[in-house]
Amino acid sequence: MARTHFVKKANKQWTCRTCRQPIEIGKPYKWFKMRYYPKFSYHDTCTIPKAHMTTSEHLGNLYGAQDDLTASVNSFRGFAETDFAGAVTDLISAVEEAEEMAEQEYESYT
Numbered sequence: 001m002a003r004t005h006f007v008k009k010a011n012k013q014w015t016c017r018t019c020r021q022p023i024e025i026g027k028p029y030k031w032f033k034m035r036y037y038p039k040f041s042y043h044d045t046c047t048i049p050k051a052h053m054t055t056s057e058h059l060g061n062l063y064g065a066q067d068d069l070t071a072s073v074n075s076f077r078g079f080a081e082t083d084f085a086g087a088v089t090d091l092i093s094a095v096e097e098a099e100e101m102a103e104q105e106y107e108s109y110t
């Protein structure tokens with residue numbers, strides 16, 4: 001488990017990984033950092049999901065699925081109208097894979 005650090009006044013704006021809302025400058029927040037991952041920040045009032053603090057391939061799998069989704073969405077944006085159907089098919093399969101991955105990971109934590 002990574003150690004959680006508490007900060008009384010944020011010196012820059014972060015995004016809370018729990019509620020996805022910005023952590024305003026000057027507000028208290030908490031954060032932790034794991035090897036190979038960026039710093040994770042949270043409102044002091046938000047609960048850090050246990051899964052976030054687990055260094056394992058599970059989290060890596062989820063981030064991998066998320067990256068695939070992002071890549072699909074980006075290529076989707078780049079497609080011309082004629083490739084629309086193909087882009088939609090790619091996007092749907094990426095979403096389905098991400099869903100499946102999230103389900104598997106959820107089950108491994110319960």
Ligand SMILES: [Zn+2]
Pocket residue numbers: 016017018019020021042043046
């Ligand atoms: Zn929050």
